[in-house]
Amino acid sequence: MSKVSLTQDVYAEIRAHGEETYPHECCGALLGLQSEDGWAIRASIRAGNTRTDSAHNRYQISPIELLKIERTARAEGLSIAGFYHSHPDHPAQWSPTDLAEAHWFGCSYIITAVEHGHAAATNSFRLTGVSEEEKHFEPEQLVIV
Amino acid sequence: MTIFIPTPLRGFTGGKDAVEVEATTVREALDQLTTSFADLRKHLFTPEGKIRSFVNLYLNDEDVRYLPAKEASEVKPSDTLSIIPSIAGGR
Numbered sequence: 001m002s003k004v005s006l007t008q009d010v011y012a013e014i015r016a017h018g019e020e021t022y023p024h025e026c027c028g029a030l031l032g033l034q035s036e037d038g039w040a041i042r043a044s045i046r047a048g049n050t051r052t053d054s055a056h057n058r059y060q061i062s063p064i065e066l067l068k069i070e071r072t073a074r075a076e077g078l079s080i081a082g083f084y085h086s087h088p089d090h091p092a093q094w095s096p097t098d099l100a101e102a103h104w105f106g107c108s109y110i111i112t113a114v115e116h117g118h119a120a121a122t123n124s125f126r127l128t129g130v131s132e133e134e135k136h137f138e139p140e141q142l143v144i145v
Numbered sequence: 146m147t148i149f150i151p152t153p154l155r156g157f158t159g160g161k162d163a164v165e166v167e168a169t170t171v172r173e174a175l176d177q178l179t180t181s182f183a184d185l186r187k188h189l190f191t192p193e194g195k196i197r198s199f200v201n202l203y204l205n206d207e208d209v210r211y212l213p214a215k216e217a218s219e220v221k222p223s224d225t226l227s228i229i230p231s232i233a234g235g236r
Binding site for chain 1: 151156162187188197199203230231232234
């Protein structure tokens, strides 16, 4: 199983974000460095959810915001290591929609369940595979450092 | 010009996060990139040769989809082209 490590601050921040946007989904990017063990997340960046038509069960980050996040990562000597979002009143498990819309191979997708406004489980999944046709998510060990 | 490679595609560019190419249009730049790194092609293009729908391309700060000439847009050596796969999902 691959591993992703988060600082306590990042862990608290992404969970707080999910509580703040409840009952809508939150979303954002994770910046970090890759090591032999997996991603070491150093920072998170909040993003706006452009799916205002269905924000309770969908999220999308605008490409121009992604471009800015990518530039921020470069400026800080980091990479986009993955993304996070919340599942309001729904388990912290990837959904068919999450998989269909996932294209960042080798990156971590962290999901926090927010139950009645309170952050519950947080799980991480790595997008694995070599092509769109056979991509899949694998559970990751999430380590708080 | 410089093409910035996103995290998921760096495995196909020998780990490089940026690649320099000499090109006069966006399409030519992408063709050069995928000639140098052939395994990238299937991630950027459909079998019919169109840019995959989830691949966003930014010429400097402009979304190539919305440029008048789109992929035929001319580029200068000082330009940058960013490849940004989309992010979306939900329960």
